[in-house]
Amino acid sequence: MESRGLRPLMAVVIWWWWLISPAVSDPQTNLLNQGCSTYNVTNLSDFYTNLNATFSDLETQLNDNKLFATANRTRSGDSVYAMVQCRNYMSAEDCLACFADAQSLIRSCGAANGARVIYDGCFLRYESNSFYDQTTLAGNAAICGNDTASQVTAFQSAVEGLIADLEVATPRINGFYAAYKMEVVGGGGATVYGVAQCVETASQTACQDCLQVANSNINSCLPSKNGRAIDAGCFLRYSDVAFFADNQTTNITPFLQKGGSNKKKAIIGGVVGGVGLALIVVVLLLWYRSSRKAKPASTGDLLGVTELQGPVNYSYSDLKSATMMFREENKLGEGGFGDVYKGHLKNGKMVAVKKLFIGQTDRAKANFESEVKLISNVHHRNLIRLLGCCSKKSELLLVYEYMANSSLDKFLFGEKRGSLNWKQRFNIIVGIARGLAYLHEEFHVCIIHRDIKPSNVLLDDDFQPKIADFGLARLLPEDQSHVSTKFAGTLGYTAPEYAIHGQLSEKADTYSYGVVVLEIISGQRCNEMKIEPVTEFLLERAWKLYENDNHLKLVDESLDPEEYDAEEVKKIIEIALLCTQSSASMRPTMSEVVVMLYSKDALQHGTPTRPTFISSNNRAGGDTSPSTWDAASNATASFSGVSGR
């Protein structure tokens, strides 16, 4: 009777699956990997009975609309443990078809104690003992397509961002699966697609670890147009063409937030938690008392409170009165995205208020809110804190912490020229590198600044640098972002591949950073000619002095030679030249820069190659030895042999 009641339900479910499956059914049986253990079973008839029984168990579960199943038969000596998993974008029919193919192929192993077949759409594996909690095993590999993407840098950075997001989000999602796509910024409307999946029997930590390995494997595929990483317990794939239906994308954004079960954070949380909790309670009490009168417009810089609150919504009238109606004399500067005003909130706190110039479409507003949320989560001592925002009809305002010492350009070229000593300059050089390394590599979304220059580096009371204006480029309408940021990017600081071809990656920031370092050392503006003895821009001049081993001639004359170590300054000039190399792929990442700045020895990145501004087609990507299918299948022996000895 019960089964009769289930029938209509089944029909609905099947109909539903049919609805969301891609129009043309495709079991995706492109073979990625196959392996058999070499050990024979002891009793053939027992073995096959067990094998057939587990496979039919698996099939029953798939028929029940499952996309992941395990089954075992341990009767008599030759036990069989089996597992099947389809990618969740597969329809029930496609999943069954994929499984059927895998089953017939895996039988070609004969009476092996263990075997495995991995397709794009599904995988099937069995062993003579339980392997359900296995995730990463020797034999994990990347399988790369052999066509290279055209917009190498832009494509590469999009894929890296996509995969990094999938790596973070997937272990936090129930079922350990996510499909996601991302637009290639500066890629002429191109999109990249990705899927990540762990076996459902893995622990969350094991899934994280497995995807981490998979991520580093799949990275070796770039700049191939597509790649897969396979392992015992997880799967990762990206492609420049869609391999799942558009409406199958997972909303991974909620799983990218901080405070997930990232191991590092959990440990820090554990240590800070004990002391922090007591402190936060006290602070909250104080804050509560003081906030009963003043509106919570001011978050105060009390530890904990701002962290807990997230971005504050300021009222427009408060900001208007804080900046004295955005009066001209309160103006601190004009940035690429809007004018900045000094503001004095009612509670006495100073803030910097930025009036954005960006468009007023609904989309811009929607982006504004999500970007503000994102940027306000960026906490690093070398990055300006976004305190909150205000959006009122046609106006979008951002409220930042206020830096009394204004920006680096004033100290290098402006009224305070020559007042920074070497130690301060060195700290600024290191601080900017740290801030950028955080934006590129440590924050959960890779944020490329695109407009690093001294006027975007603010100095706090201790002359520690704080980078401003990050994340804002993402607010520009997508169809415009490339063109208008090229516009906004200050020529002289802009990497050639970005300025000329619009190829954007974090290495564009590395380039700008290198130029800024040369400015900090020389006190010369990058786009100002020096008239002695020939007229040269800063970068050319630095390069020629370096070639003639005469680096120190570049150093700002206002610096006391007693103050600095000549070898250290030479090393930093060379690091700057590594950053401004014309090939983006040869430039170091910002975290590598931080390491080099502190290392005593010769540069690990070898000697800089010549910077070029006009050079066009640098083959970024360098040595891309695409792993072939053969190489991948050679690597499998150890993968399947686990069950035997």
Ligand SMILES: *[C@@H]1O[C@H](CO)[C@@H](O)[C@H](O)[C@H]1NC(C)=O
């Ligand atoms: C998903 O997209 C397919 C086309 O790719 C379409 O046929 C189907 O109706 C969509 N399903 C849902 C639930 O939106």
Ligand SMILES: *[C@@H]1O[C@H](CO)[C@@H](O)[C@H](O)[C@H]1NC(C)=O
């Ligand atoms: C395994 O079985 C195959 C036939 O099924 C046989 O040819 C082979 O010799 C056996 N190998 C071992 C190590 O017993």
Ligand SMILES: *[C@@H]1O[C@H](CO)[C@@H](O)[C@H](O)[C@H]1NC(C)=O
């Ligand atoms: C295999 O096991 C079955 C019972 O499980 C038994 O009847 C048969 O004789 C065994 N075969 C061999 C070759 O040992």
Ligand SMILES: *[C@@H]1O[C@H](CO)[C@@H](O)[C@H](O)[C@H]1NC(C)=O
């Ligand atoms: C197991 O299944 C295969 C294929 O379905 C069949 O050829 C074989 O006879 C079965 N063996 C046993 C012992 O049931």
Ligand SMILES: *[C@@H]1O[C@H](CO)[C@@H](O)[C@H](O)[C@H]1NC(C)=O
């Ligand atoms: C083997 O299957 C039985 C049910 O058929 C299940 O209870 C048991 O947990 C399974 N063993 C493992 C290791 O999964």
Ligand SMILES: *[C@@H]1O[C@H](CO)[C@@H](O)[C@H](O)[C@H]1NC(C)=O
């Ligand atoms: C690699 O390229 C060759 C020739 O262009 C093609 O036949 C082959 O299928 C490609 N292999 C893969 C894995 O894409």
